[in-house]
Amino acid sequence: MKGEKIHWKIVWVLTILLFISAIASAQSLGTSTEGSTAITLRENNSDPSELFDSLFFSTPIIHRLGVEIRPGYILPTNPYFKGENSTSQPVRSSFSTHLKYSFRFFPNTLADKIYAKPYQGIGLVAYNLSHSQELGTPFVFYLFQGAQISQINPKLSLNYEWNFGLSLGWKPYNRETNPGNTVIGSKANAYINTNFYFSWLLSERLNFDTGLSITHFSNGNTKFPNAGLNTLALKAGVLYSFARKSEPQIRPSDLFIPTFKRHISYDLVMFGSWRRTGVDFLDAQVASPVAYPVMGFCFAPMYNFGYKLRLGVSLDGFYDGSANVYTQDYIAGTEQEFFKPPLDEQLALGISGRAEYVMPYFTVGLGVGKSFLYSKGDLKAFYQIIALKTEITRNSFVHIGYSIKDFHMPNFLMIGLGFRFNNQYPSFYRK
Incomplete structure (x- = not known):
């Protein structure tokens, strides 16, 4: 029970931090007007991706693909992680590899300006946990969204991102086949993550990201035990943007909120x-x-x-x-x-x-x-x-x-x- 109290305090603090950072990312919207500048794209569009985008989005978008690694430390929120397990050794390390697809709105469009350069997408991650013989080797499907907190200089920004998804591949507690796992009670668990990171613009299409990541796994009290697992990790990754040929040319001075x-x-x-x-x-x-x-x-x-x-x-x-x-x-x-x-x-x-x-x-x-x-x-x-x-x-x-x-x-x-x-x-x- 003590472990559950600690891990929910961590989740609450994590969410508060995300909420505060998101509010902090709000930008001054400048002088308000009754209308907004129209954004015109080419009528004759031969690029299939542009045709697809125009069907579902009122604002032009940029597709992106990223790869990340997150070496992490498992927080000792339960006696199991401190050494009260079958090996009598602390459970400390985690390592995850992420493949992420996302899209963002074109610079200087209304959505880009109002929401501080937001992006959203889907991710797939594979985890390697110490003591995997009892905990398993989970993999995760998740949604994510992020935005800019501050533009430090033209090539460096501070950003936040949240992830939310479903993790599978756990080895849950079983009195007969896996009695040593006293923290995870189900094969499927929710995955909740917040990360804060710096993004360096290396070239027109390539970014390098590095920062800190906080992760929580839990089954939401649907099965016992539910002590959960929490990690604090470093993150590093590269992000490639697939810029389209017919990129709209929109100057910030032309845009009114x-x-x-x-x-x-x-x-x-x-x-x-x-x-x-x-x-x-x-x-x-x-x-x-x-x-x-x-x-x-x-x-x-x-x-x-x-x-x-x-x-x-x-x-x-x-x-x-x-x-x-x-x-x-x-x-x-x-x-x-x-x-x-x-x-x-x-x-x-x-x-x-x-x-x-x-x-x-x-x-x-x-x-x-x-x-x-x-x-x-x-x-x-x-x-x-x-x-x-x-x-x-x-x-x-x-x-x-x-x-x-x-x-x-x-x-x-x-x-x-x-x-x-x-x-x-x-x-x-x-x-």
Whole structure:
């Protein structure tokens, strides 16, 4: 349990750092006007990639391919990593190799200027962990997005990037075949990463990137054990940009940022998941034998302050099938029974303050709230929510979030769909 508290503190700090750095990357937008400069491309387009891009993007883009290595140190957040394992040796090292495809908007377009040179893409990574005979050799598929924090000089910039994905290839705990692994309980785990790095422009199409990377692996409390694994790593890589022949020529002086129309939009999210829990028994906790369902909704009026920031308040409703589950004394040699309370003891309403950092295609959100209507026990909570919203259409999105208690206790996943009403947010990057 102590290890779980430590690793969720790390995740919370990691997310706060990402949020602060993202806000810090906001640039002055200059004088606002009622219109914007039109960007014209050639009508006769013989390049197939340009034809494809014009179908899906309202802003011209640059395709990029990158390779990275990340030698890392496994943080000793659990006794297992300190040496309480089958070899009695500390588990310290990790090494990962990344292959990444991304695209960014052309320089001096509206999307490029408003969002501080953003880019987004997909990545594939292979991990080599010390003690792999018990932990496995995971590989990861992930989404990522980044942007510039500061342009230090014409050829050097400071940037941030987040990664979020699914890792496979773990060797989970098994009482008979893998009893030594007391930290990873599932074959598939979430992958969460934040990195901050310097990017050097070596040539017109080639960049060299180097910086620091923080990574967290967890199954979201869906299986036990869930102590998680955290790494601190260096990163180094090269990035090649496939510039197109018909690159638009746009001067910064020709570009005017439209006035942002402040307004209130309304987000409705419906989510569900499952979770395992520990049940109090004789001054200790016993792992629940089954996974319990979790369902809920969030309804949040959000004030849109500008292109990058939304603030609001959310009404949060929860059904937690593991809440207030209890067990009783039993005869040794028989199966211990677990009992569910009445439905009203597994329902709760809460209210939370929300802040969202808005970027093309993705929105990163934080929430801090408290239950105000509940029966008793487990549902009395001061809770926090970390969420990623990924656009499906202009007014709908996939919601992937996680709820924790008191900034350190794992709670449950929040996987679902969301809909946005009264959405007056302008879009400069999609059809």
